[in-house]
Amino acid sequence: MAQLVGPLRKELADSLSSCRVLVVGAGGIGCELLKNLVLAGFKNIEVIDLDTIDVSNLNRQFLFQKKHVGKSKAQVAKESVLRFCPSASITAYHDSIMNPDYNVEFFRNFQLVMNALDNRESSKEEACGTGLKDQQVLNVQGYAQLFHRSVETLRSQLMDKGDGAELVWDKDDPPAMDFVTAAANLRMNVFSMNMKSRFDVKSMAGNIIPAIATTNAVIAGLIVLEALKILNSDFDQCRTIFLNKQPNPRKKLLVPCALDPPNPNCYVCASKPEVTVKLNVHKTIVQALQDRILKEKFGMVAPDVQIEDGKGTILISSEEGETEANNNKFLSDFGIRNGSRLQADDFLQDYTLLVNVIHSEELEKDVEFEVVGDAPDKAPAPSAPEEGKNIANGNKDSAQPSTSSKAAAEDDDVLIVDSDEEPSSSTMEASPEPSNRKRKHHDAETDDAASKRKRLDQQPADDDEDIIALD
Secondary structure, three states, X not given: OOOEEOOEEHHHHHHHHHOEEEEEOOOHHHHHHHHHHHHHOOOEEEEEOOOEOOHHHOOOOOOOOHHHOOOEHHHHHHHHHHOOXXXXXXXXXXXXXXXXXXXXXXXXXXXXXXXXXXXXXXXXXXXXXXXXXXXXXXXXHHHHHHHHHHHHHHHHHHHHHOOOOOOOOOOOOHHHHHHHHHHHHHHHHHOOOOXXXXXXXXXXXXXXXXXXXXXXXXXXXXXHHHHHHHHXXXXXXXEEEEEOOOOOOOOOOEXXXXXXXXXXXXXXXXXXXXXXXXXXXXXXXXXXXXXXXXXXXXXXXXXXXXXXXXXXXXXXXXXXXXXXXXXXXXXHHHOOOOOOEEEEEEOOOOEEEEEXXXXXXXXXXXXXXXXXXXXXXXXXXXXXXXXXXXXXXXXXXXXXXXXXXXXXXXXXXXXXXXXXXXXXXXXXXXXXXXXXXXXXXXXXXXXHHHHHHHHHHOOOHHHOOOEEEOO
């Protein structure tokens, strides 16, 4: 009989206590998630959030009280959660996860990373309730006065910053929010539109996803349940779960979906060679990166290099003259630092390489760079692919695309789905390809698979819910 620690097997309980977890966001979902983690037995947690506590947060972010308004969400959440479990080790960062300091090396410190953000741009607030004042809709005169006051305040702030300074709009900055609310409503009045309250304008301007305490608690609980599956190595049991506003035709509010398989056309999911290079970013120039490392060391012919900096900065272009001005500049001039990642593509050889940069000032004399760990195979010389085969990343042994006739023959054509579970989200949202798209070379090999899908599509309507045609 398995030994239990509370509701968990001892082995799983031990994994929880030693597992390092990063929680990104300490708002509505983050508060619930942090509480769930320590009560489940997680002991080593780090949490990061750039936002401060607003009075409108208090109705659903229960780790915060009125006395905490204006303080760091991450820091106060840490202090509150430690009251549930004083033995836990929690580190709080009042910072943005978009900061370059939080690079690949930072994330490698964790076994689990949990996203508790309410929008893709790691926004700073969820908003659902607020004070009565923000719910009021003023008349035209009131908004005109508000506009005048906000402009004067913003002008004063700009003058205090000095010459050449600028103001950055922030929905949590009252004068800035007053300006947007007043300007928007005055314009709506000009066009005979219904004016909005400050709360409504803030929700739209801040791209806020509304939330209530109940939905936050449900989602946070589901996140922890999926984390337990991962730590227990039950990867085939992991699911993407959608919380519906209304029950679906099967009368389910929670709809589990099979995880989407890696998309070979997705930059994040696709399998690519990866290498770590140690060099001095203050002494290595772009020309050396191109000639000595990418071409000479890794066999590329005409690499294009993009910096993973969230902006898509092009460092090296294979098009003549586009980036020659960069050649004699140091890597550090482009913001490349310890932990930066570069994507190098050589389209002539259908080869992509991800380069992780480790900055070091302690390289041996006359050594420009070092490859850390195993180096990937060099890019192969361009050659015509054999008939019936598809060569990806210059490797004949790489996985064949799922649309090839060979893959279609080897894979099952029919998947029986449990009645309470939906297919993967990508399957549900799939749309037909535009007819005017260029046809790829290997599309000619999909005729057999397409005919199989056609026959499957002709199944009786009663079976449609339980059968999915797979490529």
